[in-house]
Amino acid sequence: MNFCRDCAYDESMPLSSFVPAFASRCADDQARCYAFVGEELLLDDSRGLPRAQVLIEQLGSPELDYLIGHRAGEPCRLLFWPQTTQAPSGWVNHNLRAIYGHMDEADFWIATRAKQMATWDREHRFCGVCGTKTEVAAHEPARVCPACGYRHYPRVSPAIMVLIRDGDRLLLARSPHFKPGMYSALAGFVEAGESCEDTIHREVMEEVGLRVKNLQWFDSQSWPFPHSLMLAFTADYDGGEIVCQPDEIEDAQWFTLDRLPDLPMRASIARRLIEATVARMQADAAIDQ
Ligand SMILES: NC(=O)C1=CN([C@@H]2O[C@H](COP(=O)(O)OP(=O)(O)OC[C@H]3O[C@@H](n4cnc5c(N)ncnc54)[C@H](O)[C@@H]3O)[C@@H](O)[C@H]2O)C=CC1
Numbered sequence: 001m002n003f004c005r006d007c008a009y010d011e012s013m014p015l016s017s018f019v020p021a022f023a024s025r026c027a028d029d030q031a032r033c034y035a036f037v038g039e040e041l042l043l044d045d046s047r048g049l050p051r052a053q054v055l056i057e058q059l060g061s062p063e064l065d066y067l068i069g070h071r072a073g074e075p076c077r078l079l080f081w082p083q084t085t086q087a088p089s090g091w092v093n094h095n096l097r098a099i100y101g102h103m104d105e106a107d108f109w110i111a112t113r114a115k116q117m118a119t120w121d122r123e124h125r126f127c128g129v130c131g132t133k134t135e136v137a138a139h140e141p142a143r144v145c146p147a148c149g150y151r152h153y154p155r156v157s158p159a160i161m162v163l164i165r166d167g168d169r170l171l172l173a174r175s176p177h178f179k180p181g182m183y184s185a186l187a188g189f190v191e192a193g194e195s196c197e198d199t200i201h202r203e204v205m206e207e208v209g210l211r212v213k214n215l216q217w218f219d220s221q222s223w224p225f226p227h228s229l230m231l232a233f234t235a236d237y238d239g240g241e242i243v244c245q246p247d248e249i250e251d252a253q254w255f256t257l258d259r260l261p262d263l264p265m266r267a268s269i270a271r272r273l274i275e276a277t278v279a280r281m282q283a284d285a286a287i288d289q
C-alpha cells in the first residue's frame with residue numbers, strides 16, 4: 001500500500017521489513033536518520049532522509065540519539081533537537097500529518113514511531129512516583145528511576161473508532177477541530193476499566209445519543225498525535241435520535257452513499273474504514289438488485 005505520489009518508495013524495504021528495537025545510543029552515521037526539530041520532521045529537498053553527520057555538524061549534538069529499529073536490516077536512528085534550535089540550511093521541516101503521501105510510506109510510519117519515542121523521553125524525565133530524575137535503560141525503551149526503580153515505558157492511549165451503518169446510510173460526525181465540511185467516524189479514548197466494546201457503546205451514546213449493535217472489528221493504526229492506538233470497528237444502528245454532545249460534536253448526520261461529505265486525510269484509518277464500508281455497502285446493494 002503506497003500512497004506516495006511524488007517520491008521514490010523503496011519497495012525492496014517495505015514497512016513489513018521494519019523490526020522495532022531500542023538502544024540508548026546510536027551514533028551510526030550510516031543509519032537511516034529520522035530527525036526532528038521540535039514537532040517537525042527534517043527531510044532533504046526531495047523528501048528523502050537526511051544524513052545524520054551533516055545535521056549534527058550544523059545543529060550540534062542532538063538532545064536524543066536513539067536506535068529505534070531496523071528497516072530491512074538497516075538501523076533506524078532517532079535524532080531530536082528542541083524547537084529552539086535554528087532551522088538548518090538545506091533541509092525542510094515538515095509537519096508529520098501534512099507530509100503523508102509525499103514521502104516514502106514506510107519511512108513515514110517509522111518517523112511516527114520516532115516521534116512517539118521522542119515524546120516518551122521528554123515526558124518522563126522525572127519519576128512519576130517519587131520525582132527523582134530518571135535515566136534511560138540501555139536496551140529497552142524505558143526511563144528508569146534510580147531511587148524507587150519504577151520503569152516508565154512509552155505511553156500508548158487506546159482509542160476506539162466506530163462507523164455506524166443503518167441500511168443504506170452511514171452516521172458521520174464532526175468535531176469543532178475538523179476543517180470545515182469534513183466529517184468522520186466517531187472516536188474516543190478507552191477509559192480505565194473499559195473493554196473496547198464498553199467504550200464504543202459509551203462514546204456513541206455520549207457523542208450522538210444512539211445505541212448500536214453487531215460490533216465488528218475492522219483494523220488498527222498507531223496514531224502519533226500524540227500517542228493514540230486506533231482500534232476501528234463498524235456497528236449497526238440500534239435505536240435513538242441524534243443528539244450531539246455539546247463542545248465535542250459540532251454536527252452529526254446520516255449520509256447516503258451518493259451524498260458523502262469531505263472525508264479525513266488518506267493516512268487516517270478513519271478514511272480507510274469509511275471507504276471500505278462504502279465499498280461493501282455498494283457491493284451488497286449490487287447483489288440485492
Ligand atoms: N487516525 C484517525 O483516523 C483518527 C484518530 N483520532 C484520534 O483518536 C483519539 C480520540 O479521539 P477523540 O474524539 O479526540 O477522543 P474523545 O472523544 O475521548 O475526546 C477527547 C477528550 O478525551 C480526553 N483525553 C485526551 N487525551 C486522552 C487520553 N490519552 N486518554 C483519555 N482521555 C483523553 C480529553 O478530555 C479530550 O478532550 C485522538 O487522539 C484523535 O486524534 C480521531 C479520529 C480519527
Ligand SMILES: [Mg+2]
Nearest residue numbers: 186187188207
Ligand atoms: Mg470523540
Ligand SMILES: [Zn+2]
Nearest residue numbers: 127130145148
Ligand atoms: Zn521513583
